[in-house]
Amino acid sequence: MYDNVRINGGRLWDSLMEMAEIGATPKGGVNRISFTEEDRKSRGLFTTWCKAAGLSVTVDKFGNMFARRPGRSPELAPVMVGSHLDSQPTGGKFDGAYGVLAGLEIVRCLNDAGIETERPIEVVNWTNEEGAILKPMIGSEVFTGALALEDAYAMTTPTGTAESGLDDIGYKGDVALWSYPVHSYFEAHIEQGPILEDEGLRVGVVTGAFAQRWFTLKFEGLEAHAGPTPMAIRRDALVGAAHAVIAVREIASRVDGRRGTVGCLNPYPSSPNVIPGTVDMTIDFRHDDEEDLIRMTEELAEAVEAIAKDNNLDYELTPTVHISRIPFHETLVGHVRKAAEDLEIPHCDIVSGAGHDACHMAKVIPTTMVFIPCEDGISHNEAENITSDDSEAGCNVLCHAVIAAANMTQDLELSS
Amino acid sequence: MYDNVRINGGRLWDSLMEMAEIGATPKGGVNRISFTEEDRKSRGLFTTWCKAAGLSVTVDKFGNMFARRPGRSPELAPVMVGSHLDSQPTGGKFDGAYGVLAGLEIVRCLNDAGIETERPIEVVNWTNEEGAILKPMIGSEVFTGALALEDAYAMTTPTGTAESGLDDIGYKGDVALWSYPVHSYFEAHIEQGPILEDEGLRVGVVTGAFAQRWFTLKFEGLEAHAGPTPMAIRRDALVGAAHAVIAVREIASRVDGRRGTVGCLNPYPSSPNVIPGTVDMTIDFRHDDEEDLIRMTEELAEAVEAIAKDNNLDYELTPTVHISRIPFHETLVGHVRKAAEDLEIPHCDIVSGAGHDACHMAKVIPTTMVFIPCEDGISHNEAENITSDDSEAGCNVLCHAVIAAANMTQDLELSS
Numbered sequence: 001m002y003d004n005v006r007i008n009g010g011r012l013w014d015s016l017m018e019m020a021e022i023g024a025t026p027k028g029g030v031n032r033i034s035f036t037e038e039d040r041k042s043r044g045l046f047t048t049w050c051k052a053a054g055l056s057v058t059v060d061k062f063g064n065m066f067a068r069r070p071g072r073s074p075e076l077a078p079v080m081v082g083s084h085l086d087s088q089p090t091g092g093k094f095d096g097a098y099g100v101l102a103g104l105e106i107v108r109c110l111n112d113a114g115i116e117t118e119r120p121i122e123v124v125n126w127t128n129e130e131g132a133i134l135k136p137m138i139g140s141e142v143f144t145g146a147l148a149l150e151d152a153y154a155m156t157t158p159t160g161t162a163e164s165g166l167d168d169i170g171y172k173g174d175v176a177l178w179s180y181p182v183h184s185y186f187e188a189h190i191e192q193g194p195i196l197e198d199e200g201l202r203v204g205v206v207t208g209a210f211a212q213r214w215f216t217l218k219f220e221g222l223e224a225h226a227g228p229t230p231m232a233i234r235r236d237a238l239v240g241a242a243h244a245v246i247a248v249r250e251i252a253s254r255v256d257g258r259r260g261t262v263g264c265l266n267p268y269p270s271s272p273n274v275i276p277g278t279v280d281m282t283i284d285f286r287h288d289d290e291e292d293l294i295r296m297t298e299e300l301a302e303a304v305e306a307i308a309k310d311n312n313l314d315y316e317l318t319p320t321v322h323i324s325r326i327p328f329h330e331t332l333v334g335h336v337r338k339a340a341e342d343l344e345i346p347h348c349d350i351v352s353g354a355g356h357d358a359c360h361m362a363k364v365i366p367t368t369m370v371f372i373p374c375e376d377g378i379s380h381n382e383a384e385n386i387t388s389d390d391s392e393a394g395c396n397v398l399c400h401a402v403i404a405a406a407n408m409t410q411d412l413e414l415s416s
Numbered sequence: 417m418y419d420n421v422r423i424n425g426g427r428l429w430d431s432l433m434e435m436a437e438i439g440a441t442p443k444g445g446v447n448r449i450s451f452t453e454e455d456r457k458s459r460g461l462f463t464t465w466c467k468a469a470g471l472s473v474t475v476d477k478f479g480n481m482f483a484r485r486p487g488r489s490p491e492l493a494p495v496m497v498g499s500h501l502d503s504q505p506t507g508g509k510f511d512g513a514y515g516v517l518a519g520l521e522i523v524r525c526l527n528d529a530g531i532e533t534e535r536p537i538e539v540v541n542w543t544n545e546e547g548a549i550l551k552p553m554i555g556s557e558v559f560t561g562a563l564a565l566e567d568a569y570a571m572t573t574p575t576g577t578a579e580s581g582l583d584d585i586g587y588k589g590d591v592a593l594w595s596y597p598v599h600s601y602f603e604a605h606i607e608q609g610p611i612l613e614d615e616g617l618r619v620g621v622v623t624g625a626f627a628q629r630w631f632t633l634k635f636e637g638l639e640a641h642a643g644p645t646p647m648a649i650r651r652d653a654l655v656g657a658a659h660a661v662i663a664v665r666e667i668a669s670r671v672d673g674r675r676g677t678v679g680c681l682n683p684y685p686s687s688p689n690v691i692p693g694t695v696d697m698t699i700d701f702r703h704d705d706e707e708d709l710i711r712m713t714e715e716l717a718e719a720v721e722a723i724a725k726d727n728n729l730d731y732e733l734t735p736t737v738h739i740s741r742i743p744f745h746e747t748l749v750g751h752v753r754k755a756a757e758d759l760e761i762p763h764c765d766i767v768s769g770a771g772h773d774a775c776h777m778a779k780v781i782p783t784t785m786v787f788i789p790c791e792d793g794i795s796h797n798e799a800e801n802i803t804s805d806d807s808e809a810g811c812n813v814l815c816h817a818v819i820a821a822a823n824m825t826q827d828l829e830l831s832s
Contacts, residue, residue: 088685088687088690089685089687090639090684090685090693095641130687131687131688131689132687136689191644192640192641192643192644192645193641193643193644193645193646194645194646194649195644210643212643214688222794222797223506223794223796223797223798224793224794224795224796224797225511225608225609225769225770225795225796226675226677226679226700226702226796227608227609227626227628227675227700227702227768227769227770227771228607228608228609228610228611228675228768228769228770228793228795229608229609229610229675229769229793230609230610230675231665231668231669231674231675231676232669233610233793236665236677238661238678238679238681239661239662239665241658241661242657242658242659242661242662243658243662245654245655245657245658246655246658246659246662249647249652249655252647253647253648258647259642259643259644259645259646259647260647261642261652261688261689261690261691262654262683262692263642263654263683263686263687263688263689263690263691263692264683264686264687264688265654265681265683266682266686267678267679267680267681269504269505269506270679270680270682271504271505271546271547271548271679271680271796272547272630272677272679272680272698272700273547273552273677273679273700273770273771273796274504274677274679274796275677275679275796276678276679277506277797282688284642284643284688284689286642286643352643352644353641353643353644353645354641354643354644354689355643355689377640377644377645377646377649378638378639378640379640379641379644380639380640380641380642380687380689380690380691381638381639381640381693382639383638
């Protein structure tokens, strides 16, 4: 009965462009780090749009925002659809914002068509997905109870704590976390990889997400003067760190599907004529194959041990983030796949290499995702780009899948 | 006639320890970066001590300090002796301070012995030798005219400019730069390398200083998300930088006497889950053999070209510092060697691997240096250490050489 419903692709695009003006960077990206003025402004614009669409907006104690459209049975658990409006320091216009504004566009579309769903629909904006400060995906982690609110509040940021950051922008809400049942959660997102574009497809039916293991690695050698200190007696922590960067690259390149990245690396004391005595660095490992991910960590431990020995360095390799392989909910994945088929939009199944708020949600609430291609697979980059046509296609698939879920009268088993 | 003159080693040591309280770090080093409160305090203590020794203290327009003891012929060009009181952020107690306070101890010793030299003697404290901010050895560079005062003033620091920095600590003096002839310049310093200690010697007769070539190197690739971006298509600037760190190490290790160091390396945007799109780094090459130093730079250029190609990166390799091999003045080197022989202090000829204010002075004024051993060859490190006996031996050699120069009635030819 909703076969002819189509979202308004032009309106969605215009909203994406207007949102991208907040924190716009000279290179065409956005800088909307959590707890900044830009974060505050983007939340304000989202609120204004939600209210204009007749939604009631609430903010929970960790700043997560929920904009509700009532259903025919307002007492039923709602279908949530959303993502995040925060960005990396040099992020793109679509990472996160696409999922939030696609959720909003669905509601606008239902309003236009005068369609009432059985269940309420809530458009969500999660706090601090990016992890540019704090850890990534913390808003959904706190919401789902995987991280205690008081522990999250106490986390330090460059300007204070998470709690003071929420206070600073006026988004420490008063609504309790996860205070009512949620039927299901949908998140649309740019792929952040090259697969859909390479295959000429418009939509990814996301069946799950990569497992992740993150580490910090510290090498300690001996600071010394760059001039008189002979090469043979040096204990240069940066030489050790350089070998570790290359080892991470080699380990990740050894088996298809592995990912390994060093994103942060800080030599100390950082003076041109001082041999670095200490280097701190981060390592991010991901894989669809959880057993092989464990092998990666074993290979890393061996490599670091050998590097430290070869370069006469001490080291500390510390696990920091551990996320298991996430399977998404089969019924919801089926809704997305069927929507793509019915709409005749070219699609394939795909596994997410990135972490998303959907990964936390999937542990406690039936969840799935919809991907759209991004140009050259680039994200976390000011050059990140999508086409308006793909944006529209992905949002139509999301819309039909959300309508299907919002018209389910029965609850879903999480383990399905 | 001065054969029996000996400096007071205990007094010198006490002065070193008292000066080291200014900017003292928990690990036993000092943090006396230029234009900080610690810089101001160390200059104040030096002034107090100089005045107590009857010296007249002047400050030039770049903050260089000169404490004069008149000679029998006060109209003659003075002999200068000194070094610097600033330090690296995690520097040691002796790098620089030893040379300034050894100069002061010579004057105190001459006062005690009632000795009047033919020429005036000036104890010097140069501004910002370390280059922890600004470029290294800038005070002597400006003094000798190698760098124009207005250009030096305009250089930016973390808090403003060099000029505002001097104003902040009250050491933008009113005396013109190099406004009277200087007969000769002596600088005592810790070796900052392991040679004297390894050979069981107490004094290095410094015949010159290594040539230096510094570079900045920027790699540019493509920022992208650490999860979904397959390894094969990445343009990871940090992987390029890591190969460059190892190339610098390999080039410097290939031929005896070469030195190569990467002290600073900054990936951008520095987020654990973003592939670094840009890395800036520094390279410091040194060598006693100027022709082989040129070969090092050629090898670097080839290596960087290959690394950029292999990793699909753009790069900019920019020369920043170029210091020629410095020969010290044969007559003055002879005075130092003779003093060590007369005093029967074990010594050898040595070439400085580090840059010193003496290197700028040597280009325009007859100059030499005296080295003493430092523990394990370590400097630019809070663990930097010397023995009181070596401190005393080096200062006695310096004292006798300075007296010899200060009693020369003739001027010296620079080209000698």
